[in-house]
Amino acid sequence: MPDQDGGAVKPVTIAIDAMSGDRGPSVVVPAALAAVNENEALSIVLVGIQSELEALLHQGHERIRIVEAADVVRMHERPSHVLRHKRSSSMAVALGLVRDGVAQGCVSAGNTGALMAFGRSVIRMYPGIERPAIAKLIPSLRGRCHVLDLGANVDSSAENLYQYALMGSLMASAICGQAEPRVALLNVGEEEIKGNEQVRLASHMLAQCDTINYIGYIEGSDLFRDVADVVVCDGFVGNIALxxxxxxAGLLIELLEQAFTKTLYGRFIGFMARPIMGKLLRLMDPSRHNGASLLGLQGVVIKSHGNANERAMLAAIRQAVREVQLEVPGRINERLDDLMF
Amino acid sequence: MPDQDGGAVKPVTIAIDAMSGDRGPSVVVPAALAAVNENEALSIVLVGIQSELEALLHQGHERIRIVEAADVVRMHERPSHVLRHKRSSSMAVALGLVRDGVAQGCVSAGNTGALMAFGRSVIRMYPGIERPAIAKLIPSLRGRCHVLDLGANVDSSAENLYQYALMGSLMASAICGQAEPRVALLNVGEEEIKGNEQVRLASHMLAQCDTINYIGYIEGSDLFRDVADVVVCDGFVGNIALxxxxxxAGLLIELLEQAFTKTLYGRFIGFMARPIMGKLLRLMDPSRHNGASLLGLQGVVIKSHGNANERAMLAAIRQAVREVQLEVPGRINERLDDLMF
Incomplete structure (x- = not known):
């Protein structure tokens, strides 16, 4: 199995919190089967209630195995409660497999707060980084853009924003191969005087940093315009914006579907239009863009949408594999030291 | 001219800061002409440099007159600077016409910060309201929704958020005739424990208030889903989200246009699809939704997008007329007293 450079593809093992998300194993198991079938270098460890998983796996697969975890973290449980009482949950056990080197990456569609809390407690953080951030590669007109934080923290200081920018810049280099990714702060205007105190101070810090290609503020409307490769914001803002x-996008897809199904004429036009609307439909399909990275941990942890379907879960697994193969955590770690403020 | 209730339509005079926005009088003057031509009850006062405006008005119009203002507020000037040095600007003079009762409403496409600052200094605020907010009626799948604040304030306290909710609720009643508009706070999740301190405290205050139909938190994805009639957030968040x-929406329209113009086949399908895509195109057309209200002032002040075209400027003028005719400021003022915390 040669990779692009002609070398052998390294085997990858991903642990999946199979009980998590709105649909649990019924989505995770088929997605895992699809993932190992499309990628011969991939092995998967499904973490959860063995009997349920076995029933869905049927004959099983030689590169899928099950690790039993009796407990499940529920969507609305508080992180503090979960940390104390859910150490034997599928989420905690899956993260433990990454810590112990059994797997190189972990995917969970569970409670974000709990995943952050367990992530920090089970897997080491980069030295000097105060808080992990949630980062996602979003599609844009001509390219892609890393956005962080998307909800790990709802009150980021200037120092936090600066650290997100460092991690985001290194991540963009590692994932997209950009030597000097353009880093921007999300703000309510492009002028220097705009924004709240944290953003203005973070901008000052970033402008001082030689090793980051800081391009200043961008507005929400520029997020999809290929103006920046990395966009940094507080998690409250980023979560709501995204x-x-x-x-x-969902509203639009719904309106398009209405137009193309309501009448016979609409159905005909819809059928005829499908081949030329491919790019649009791909860009707007949330299941293609599932999978956010918990950035700040010395291991690959991917958060899937809670309501992910099979295809979306597969996208999240692929994201985990990609980050492991590109050695994202290691590459961030080795350069972060030089960049800390 | 009977209105819907069979009574006579009251005449309305709107003052327009004609020099403001990216395109200034070249957009404002034709929009003003279109507005008076479609509405016989409307008179317009154009405020700006007389010679420029006269040249664009050609023969003029009996219900359009010009008030000279020699100075212009530039897009990037600081509000504090503008307040001291631009008292004779078209923006300040237009607001002064509302204060003096010459006009009942004002429209400006100028610098938002300056408009807020002049608004507060020239026109009185509602008693007890700490800060004005920018509110906009955004379209959704089946209805419409008032969102505020959209950028007047970038650091709102819980008390500020509570006041936005009060004003937004009264505004929705006045504009859309809803007796008990559903009021929600924009947050990163629907559970009680989610969000930052300000939002959680504001939620507690709103839950105590009998006269507001507070329905709790909503997420960004619900903004267009008719879940709430009024959505309240800090201006930093609201501005970036919107x-x-x-x-x-712009990205999507661009992709649709690409699909429908790139090839001969695409152009044919685009032509055939146009009649069934009307609702989608109307919803996504920003020029139809131009015009945000400066809420908190005892007068109608409408902020237009800086880059508004003629059609968008016309939408902003219509918005001003509607708020004057519905007596929005008076109706908010008379009920606000009972609701203050």
Whole structure:
């Protein structure tokens, strides 16, 4: 199995919190089967209730095995509660497999707060980084853009924002191969005087940093315009902005579907239009863009949407494999030291 | 001219800061002409450099007159600077016409910070309201939703958020005739434990208030889903969320246009699809949704997008007329007293 450079593809093992998300194993198991079938270098460890997983796996697969975890973290449980009482949950056990080197990456569609809390407690963080951030590669008109934080922290200081920028810049280099990714801060205007105190101070810090290609502020409308490769914001802002964007995309897809199904004429036009609307439909399909990275941990941890379907879960698994193969945590770790403020 | 209730339509005078926005009088003057031509009850006062405006007005119009203002507020000037040095600008003079009762409403496409600052200094605020907010009626799948604040304030306290909710609820009643508009706070999740301190405290205050129909938190993805009639957030968050949503819509329109113009086949399908895509195109057309209200002032002040075209400027003028005719400021003022915390 040669990779692009002609070398052998290294085997990858991904642990999946199979009980998590709105649909649990019924989505995770088929996605895992699809993932190992499309990638011969991939092995998967499904973590969860053995009997349930076995029933869904049927004959099983030689590169899928099950690790029993009796407990499940529920969507609305508080992180502090989960940390104390759910040490034997599928989420905690899956993260433990990464810590112990059994797997190189972990995917969970569970409670974000709990995943962050367990992530920090089970897997080491990069030295000097105060808080992990949630980062996602979002599609844009001509390229892609890493956005962080998307909800790990709802009150980021300037120092936090600066650290997200460092991690995001290194991540973009590692994943997209950009030597000097353009890093921007998300703000309510492009002028220097705009924004709140944290953002203005973070901008000052980033402008001082020689090793980051800081390009200044961008507005929400520029997120999809290939203006920046890395966009940094507080998690409260990032989460709401991204979900609003997804909401608009969803609304549009719904309206297109209405137009193309309501009448016989509409159905005919819809059928005829399908081949030329491919790019649009791909860009707007949330299941293609599932999988956010918990950045700050010395291991690959991918958060899937809670309501992911099989295809979306597969996208999240692929994201985990990609980050492991590109050695993202190691490459961030080795360069972070030089960049800390 | 009977209105819907069979009574006579009251005449309305709107003052327009004609020099403001990226395109200034070249957009404002034709929009003003279109507005008076479609509405016989409307008179317009154009505020700006007389010679420029006269040249664009050609023969003029009996219901359009010009008030000279020699100075212009530039897009990037600081509010503090503008307040001291631009008292004779078209923006300040237009607001002064509302204060003096010459006009009942004002429209400006100028610098938002300056408009807020002049608004507060020239026109009185509602008693007890600490800061004005920018509110906009955004379209959704089946209805419409008032969102505020969209950028007037980038660091809102719980008390500020509570006041936005009060004003937004009264505004929705006045504009959309809803007796008990559903009021929600924008947050990163729907559970009680989610969000930052300000949002959680504001939620507690709103839950105590009998006269507001507070329904709790909503997420960004629900903004276009008719879940709430009024959505309240800090201006930093609201500005970025809305611009992100507009960015996605713009990206989509661009992709649709690409698909429908790139090839001969695409152009044919685009032509055939146009009649069934009307609702989608109307919803996504930003020029139809131009015009945000400066809420908190005892007068109608509408902020237009800086880059508004003629059609968008016309939408902003219509918005001003509607708010004057519905007596929005008076109706908010008379009920606000009972609701203050």
């Amino acid at each position: 979900k609003t964007g997804e909401g608009v | 611009k992100t949503g507009e960015g996605v």
